[in-house]
Amino acid sequence: MIALIMFLVCLVFLAMGYPVAFTFGGVALMFGLYSEGLQLFLLVAERMHSIMTNITLMAVPLFIFMGLILEKAGIAERMLVSMGSLFGHVRGGLAVSTILVGMLLAASTGVVGASVVTMGLIALPVMLKYSYDKQLASGVICASGTLGQIIPPSIILIIMGDVLQRPVGDFYRAAIVPGLLLVVLYIVYCLLLALYKKEVAPPMPRSGASLMTQYVQAFKTIVPALALIMIVLGTVIVGVATPTESAAMGVVGAIILALIGGHFRFSMLHQVAMETTKISAMVFTILAGATFFSMVFTYTGGDEAVEQIMQHIPGGKWGFVVLMMWLIFLLGFFIDFVEIAYIFIPMIAPILSQIGIDPIWFGILVALNLQASFLTPPFGFSLFYLRGVAPSTISTLDIYRGVIPFIFLQLVALVAVMLFPGMITLF
Structure with a gap:
């Protein structure tokens, strides 16, 4: 029941126009603390570390x-x-x-x-x-x-x-x-x-x-x-x-x-590096929020x-x-x-x-x-x-x-x- 409610709350926030990554991450944080307590933060750290060390x-x-x-x-x-x-x-x-x-x-x-x-x-x-x-x-x-x-x-x-x-x-x-x-x-x-x-x-x-x-x-x-x-x-x-x-x-x-x-041109290289950083940050921020959400969804x-x-x-x-x-x-x-x-x-x-x-x-x-x-x-x-x-x-x-x-x-x-x-x- 908690997982279902969490999913529905995410849909409501998305319909209101909130950013996807922060919606899933924020809702997962609230429901995760409610169901798992502070121990959840240890699990989050492990998940984030696995993403950071993923060679693929x-x-x-x-x-x-x-x-x-x-x-x-x-x-x-x-x-x-x-x-x-x-x-x-x-x-x-x-x-x-x-x-x-x-x-x-x-x-x-x-x-x-x-x-x-x-x-x-x-x-x-x-x-x-x-x-x-x-x-x-x-x-x-x-x-x-x-x-x-x-x-x-x-x-x-x-x-x-x-x-x-x-x-x-x-x-x-x-x-x-x-x-x-x-x-x-x-x-x-x-x-x-x-x-x-x-x-x-x-x-x-x-x-x-x-x-x-x-x-x-x-x-x-x-x-x-x-x-x-x-x-x-x-x-x-x-x-x-x-x-x-x-x-x-x-x-x-x-x-x-x-x-x-x-x-x-070095100016081109700088521009490409900045755009790559922006796009990659978007992808991995969504990944972090989605990973957090799927983790709490599983534990509930x-x-x-x-x-x-x-x-x-x-x-x-x-x-x-x-x-x-x-x-x-x-x-x-x-x-x-x-x-x-x-x-x-x-x-x-x-x-x-x-x-x-x-x-x-x-x-x-x-x-x-x-x-x-x-x-x-x-x-x-x-x-x-x-x-x-x-x-x-x-x-x-x-x-x-x-x-x-x-x-x-x-x-x-x-x-x-x-x-x-x-x-x-x-x-």
């Missing part, structure tokens, strides 16, 4: 740092320009270019905010210049910017590895095919829409440069970033390095690329109550999976992916082995589901990121309408991985 979680700020360096060095901008020159003359080609660059950014940064803002500043004006439909342009940028949620080195996959106690490299291998499936779905949708509604995605005029020159320029732009991706992800996937070690190599590689491109018998409820869900394994995906999707409308991963998933993680669910498969389903949380109003972060850099000619309603087809495509990919779990074992 060290990869989070390192990948954020790497991604921000690549973004500030202008690598994303050069990739967009090169891709646009190659595919822009095809109907829907600019949208396809944006999706492909979003995929490369996802595989090299994993930072959704940086990807959406970068493409919003660079690709959106070009799309509007060539009379692209405002809703399509907005939807493509928001959706392709969120590919960093599922394509390694995704932050959420690192969190899933920590929460579900499985190697992060296994999650990286399992996420490759679902991530590529999502990219293909986006591209096919844009090309089919441009084919049947020619006015929504007209082609760009061909540039004066020869096709071979354009290919050479694109090759020079994409290969360095692609090499960094292969080194960072390859070392984790084949087991040569841990995620933290590969993230450290990625930081060094990103700095080298910035130096080669002539865009490295909440885990046993949840386990009993889940075991009586009709439909067995599939009933459980469908219900969890539906709940996570609904939570994504209102709560950030970090809170869902650190608060909701630990409640149901012990049940997975009891009903025969592969934690890797379930973690990939969760990651795909949480990707939709970046696009679902009213609190989809990608919508806010794009709104912050979009011109006044694009309304908030245009952005909301533009992402609806891509939310549907994400659900299609989610169902496909759910029905064909063999996808995650192809690599």
Whole structure:
């Protein structure tokens, strides 16, 4: 009963607009002192120490740092320009270019905010210049910017590895095919829409440069970033390095690329360090509050109550999976992916082995589901990121309408991985 009341009190405070991390941490403190007394502080210290000494979680700020360096060095901008020159003359080609660059950014940064803002500043004006439909342009940028949620080195996959106690490299291998499936779905949708509604995605005029020159320029732009991706992800996937070690190599590689491109500045390094600190502080503050909450929730018998409820869900394994995906999707409308991963998933993680669910498969389903949380109003972060850099000619309603087809495509990919779990074992 105490655990249930604690959960309901958290929901009330969240509805009132209080910050998530401090809400869960503060409510857990009040109920924990009531049920456990001062002994609780010893338990909190142990939990916080385990977070501070978690080697896997060290990869989070390192990948954020790497991604921000690549973004500030202008690598994303050069990739967009090169891709646009190659595919822009095809109907829907600019949208396809944006999706492909979003995929490369996802595989090299994993930072959704940086990807959406970068493409919003660079690709959106070009799309509007060539009379692209405002809703399509907005939807493509928001959706392709969120590919960093599922394509390694995704932050959420690192969190899933920590929460579900499985190697992060296994999650990286399992996420490759679902991530590529999502990219293909986006591209096919844009090309089919441009084919049947020619006015929504007209082609760009061909540039004066020869096709071979354009290919050479694109090759020079994409290969360095692609090499960094292969080194960072390859070392984790084949087991040569841990995620933290590969993230450290990625930081060094990103700095080298910035130096080669002539865009490295100490002022840029300082700015990237400050932004990394802010983002990492947000993530780990939420983690601390969520850990405190889950600890008190467990000590007050909440885990046993949840386990009993889940075991009586009709439909067995599939009933459980469908219900969890539906709940996570609904939570994504209102709560950030970090809170869902650190608060909701630990409640149901012990049940997975009891009903025969592969934690890797379930973690990939969760990651795909949480990707939709970046696009679902009213609190989809990608919508806010794009709104912050979009011109006044694009309304908030245009952005909301533009992402609806891509939310549907994400659900299609989610169902496909759910029905064909063999996808995650192809690599």
